[in-house]
Amino acid sequence: MDDNGIPPSSGENTSGTESYSVDDFERLASTTDMYDRIALTLQRSDIDATVLRAVTLQLAGAPPRPQKLGKDVRGDIHLAIVSDASATLSRFLSAVTDLAPQSTIHLNGTNSSLAGIVGNVSGGALTPGPLLDSDIDLTVIEHFGSTRSKTQNAIQQIIDTSQYSFAKSNYHETVGAPGSILLATHAKYGEFDDYVSIPDQIDLEPALSSSVDLVLINWVRYRDELDTDEDPLPVALTRQYLEYARTIDPELSDGTRNEIREYTQTILERLAESDDAPEFPVTGQRLYDTLVRFTQAHARLRLADVTSHSDAARTIDLVDTVLRTLGVAPDAGSFDGELIKTGGDSGASGSTVAEFPDVPDEHIDQVTETVGRLQSEFEDGAPEAEVISQCQQSGLSSAAIESALDACKIRGAVYEPRVDVYRTT
Structure with missing residues (x-):
């Protein structure tokens, strides 16, 4: 490795770029902070450190989490960036797509239709758009605030369910939507305003804002710089490192x-x-x-x-x-x-907050699934007595069910529209 901890390449691969080995990656991981170094490799002078770090994590991604009941929990990370119009956001997004190890597509929301994003149905057959294309792992959409609400609602459905449902006269199918999504738009008034709350300046549908993993604010005047002594990495090395990391x-x-x-x-x-x-x-x-x-x-x-x-x-x-x-x-x-x-600063006096209920995940999953199934059978939601009765039939005790319900409420998986009646969020 050189003075910056960068290993020499072992030659060129078939695409003509420098090639690195697994041993190179292991040495890097053991001697340097790759979270900082990859964020630094993405750095632009007008992009906030939180944006750089969150996008770095998005490029690494996470594995899906298997569930005993229902679908796996997605591992793909979805982000939205809301930025001052004066920032060079387009250049940053281009750098992200260049650095990404996965297959990417970079779209402009001002000229992207719903059909262009999710796909087009013709003659009873679907030609998938990038969000439904199994060969596309990362979709970047800038100027997203310019898209129609119908498009934003479709993307919200994809983020929430990892699939999209078509309901056309000659095509009724639900199609899987793999891959991560990075949305970018400008603040509602172009530049962020000191005298207006940040949430009021986010130019996204509220439901979509709550569906992505994070809404990142890039306020150029108050941006945080990366606090690190590391040095950026060559693009080819970073891309290959991320590609290997995603196999873990x-x-x-x-x-x-x-x-x-x-x-x-x-x-x-x-x-x-x-x-x-x-x-x-x-x-x-x-x-x-x-x-x-x-x-x-x-x-x-x-x-x-x-x-x-x-x-x-x-x-x-x-x-x-x-x-x-x-x-x-x-x-x-x-x-x-x-x-x-x-519940306060270190060393401050105060009462201890109630602990997160120590409840097995399978109990929480079972109760959540039961509430989700029962809520469609009753006008106001799933009655607690019915939830307890059905979960008991599956072998859970009353105490275990009540503890699981408490945990579900704390996690926000279920809520009570009225006393002793539950709905999933």
Whole structure:
């Protein structure tokens, strides 16, 4: 390796670019911080550090999480960037597509129709658009605010369900939608305004804003710089490193799972204690799933088989910074283990917050699935008595069901439209 920790290439591959070996990647992972170095490789002078770090995690991605009931939880990371119009966002997005190891497509929302994005049906046959094309792993759409609401609603469906349903006279099919999505748009008034709340300046459908993993704010005047002593990497090396990292499926350790649950609980309790409703929507289950994806993506960047405390702590810090920018739990500060325990700053006095219920994931999955099935059979939602009865038939005790319901509510997987009646979020 040279003085910057960059290994010499082992020649050129068939495409004429420099080629590196697995040994090179392993040495890099053990001697340098690849989370910082890849973010630094993407760096542009007018792009915020949170954007650089989140996109770095998106390029690494995460494995899907198998579930005992229902579909797997997606591993693909979906992001939206809302930026000052003065930023060179288009150049940054071009750099992202150049650096991405996966197959990518870069679209402009001003001239992209719904059919151009999801596909066109002709003669009873589908010609898939990029979001439904199994050969496209990352779709970047800039000027997304210029797309019609119908297109935004379609993309929301894809993000929420990883599929898209066609309902045409000669074609009724539900098609899988693999791959990650990176949306980019300008602030509603072009440049961010100090005297208007950030959520009011996000030019996206509210439901879509809450569906992506993170909405990233690129306010040029107040942007954060990357705080690192690392150096950027050659593009070919970075792309090949990411390609190799994406073959690793890190296991989520019990320790990191608990850290993510505790942080999620802390945010939800702060929101519940606040006198003012947050302007930006946050649900426990979505926040939890986002943090799991980010944590596993960070572990991939370390080429690790199991997630560690550092993976959880660094991704929690990133998400916490973004949430505070959006006005969610603005007093939260950076993630600190003591913050979780006391509900305040390290060393501050205060009562201990209630612990996230220690409930097996399979119990939570079973209760959530039961609520989802029953809510369509009753006008107001799934009655608690029916949920308990059906879960008991599957072998769960009343106490286990009640604990699972509590955990589902804390995670935001279910809510009560009225007392003792449940619906899934």
